[in-house]
Amino acid sequence: MKKLLLLIILFVPVYQVNAQTPEQLSFKRHEIKLDAYYLISGIANVSGLKIEYEYWFDNWGSAGLMGFYGFWKQTKIQRQALGFYRFHLRSKPKSVFYIEGNFGVSYGFDIKKVGPSIFDLEQVYRTRFGLGAALGWKFIIPQPGITVDIYVGRGRFIIRESGFELGKRNYPRLGICVGKLF
Numbered sequence: 548m549k550k551l552l553l554l555i556i557l558f559v560p561v562y563q564v565n566a567q568t569p570e571q572l573s574f575k576r577h578e579i580k581l582d583a584y585y586l587i588s589g590i591a592n593v594s595g596l597k598i599e600y601e602y603w604f605d606n607w608g609s610a611g612l613m614g615f616y617g618f619w620k621q622t623k624i625q626r627q628a629l630g631f632y633r634f635h636l637r638s639k640p641k642s643v644f645y646i647e648g649n650f651g652v653s654y655g656f657d658i659k660k661v662g663p664s665i666f667d668l669e670q671v672y673r674t675r676f677g678l679g680a681a682l683g684w685k686f687i688i689p690q691p692g693i694t695v696d697i698y699v700g701r702g703r704f705i706i707r708e709s710g711f712e713l714g715k716r717n718y719p720r721l722g723i724c725v726g727k728l729f
Contacts, residue, residue, distance in 0.1 A: 574687065574689045574692065574728055575692060575728040575729055576602055576603045577600075577601075577602055577603075577728065577729050578600070578601040578602075578603070578611075578694060578726045578727065578728050578729070579598070579599070579600050579601075579726055579727055579729070580598070580599040580600075580601070580694065580696060580724035580725065580726030580727075581597070581598055581724065581725060581726070582597035582598075582599070582722045582723065582724045583723050583724065583725055584721060584722055584723040584724075585597045585615070585721075585722070594617065594618055594619060595615055595616050595617040595618045595619075596615070596616050596618070597613060597614070597615045597616075597722070598613070598614050599611055599612070599613045599614075599722075599724060599726070600612050600613075601633075601726075606635060606638040607634065607635050607638060608632065608633065608634055608635060609632075609633045609635070609645075610630070610631065610632045610633070611630070611631055611633075612628070612629070612630055612631075613627075613628070613629040613630075613631065613651075614627070614628055614629075615627040615628075615629075617655075624653050624654075624655040624718060625654050625655045625656070625672075626653070626654045626655075627651055627652070627653040627654070627718070628651060628652050629649050629650070629651035629652075630649065630650055630651065631647050631648065631649040631650075631681075632647070632648050632649075633645040633646070633647045633683070634646050634647075634648075640687070640689070641686060641687050641688070641689070642684070642685070642686055642687070643684070643685040643687070644682075644683075644684050645682070645683050645684075645685070646680070646681075646682060647680060647681040647682070647683060647698065647700065647720075648678075648679075648680055649678070649679045649680070649681065649700075649702060649720065650676075650677070650678050650679075651676070651677055651679070651702065651718070652674065652675070652676050652677075653674070653675045653676075653677065653704065653718060654672070654673075654674050654675075655672070655673065655675075656670040656671060656672045656673065657670070657671050657673060658670060658671075659671045673707050673708065674707065674708050675704040675706065675707045675712075675716065676704065676705065676706040676707070677702045677703055677704040677705055677706075677717075677718060678702060678703060678705060679700055679701055679702020679703065679717075679718065679720055680700050680701070680702070680720075681698045681699060681700020681701075681720040682698065682699060682700060683696060683697060683698025683699070683700075683722075684696075684697050684698070685697075687728075689728075692727055692728035692729065693725070693726070693727060693728075694724075694725070694726040694727070694728060695723075695724070695725055695726075696722065696723075696724040696725075696726060697722070697723050697724075698720065698721070698722050699720065699721055700719075700720035700721075701717055701718070701719060701720055702717060702718045702720055703716070703717050703718075704716040704717065704718065
């Protein structure tokens with residue numbers, strides 16, 4: 548009896564997954580977004596212009612590119628390019644919840660102490676490569692093709708020009724984006 552119950556528990560979910568038919572996208576596959584959070588935040592470490600492009604493969608996945616340019620000289624991350632893949636956990640016609648994996652390259656500076664005084668500081672510019680993850684939610688208005696995307700996450704820089712630097716620096720993955728489907 549226990550073996551029969553175990554077989555039923557194992558095969559019923561598989562049968563349910565195979566019984567589902569794939570849904571087709573009811574909107575366009577290309578999307579371009581502007582991040583309002585980075586644009587108006589005023590936080591010196593992240594203030595800048597961020598533009599994203601996303602391509603939808605189907606209802607369960609999409610990939611894209613992001614470019615960031617820091618406005619102020621005090622912005623620690625001056626420029627950043629990021630590639631990402633989003634796996635949609637819940638995909639309904641107007642709402643998507645997703646997990647994102649990303650990789651990127653960043654150009655910015657660190658502050659290095661060069662003397663005994665606290666005022667003996669120097670900016671050292673570095674190029675870094677990193678990996679990260681994020682969680683997000685997207686709301687879609689299909690008729691005009693407008694999207695609102697909210698996500699939060701974090702990435703770790705793992706490689707810089709002089710070698711590995713595991714766990715020393717990270718980059719934020721925050722956004723409130725407004726986009727257009729085309």
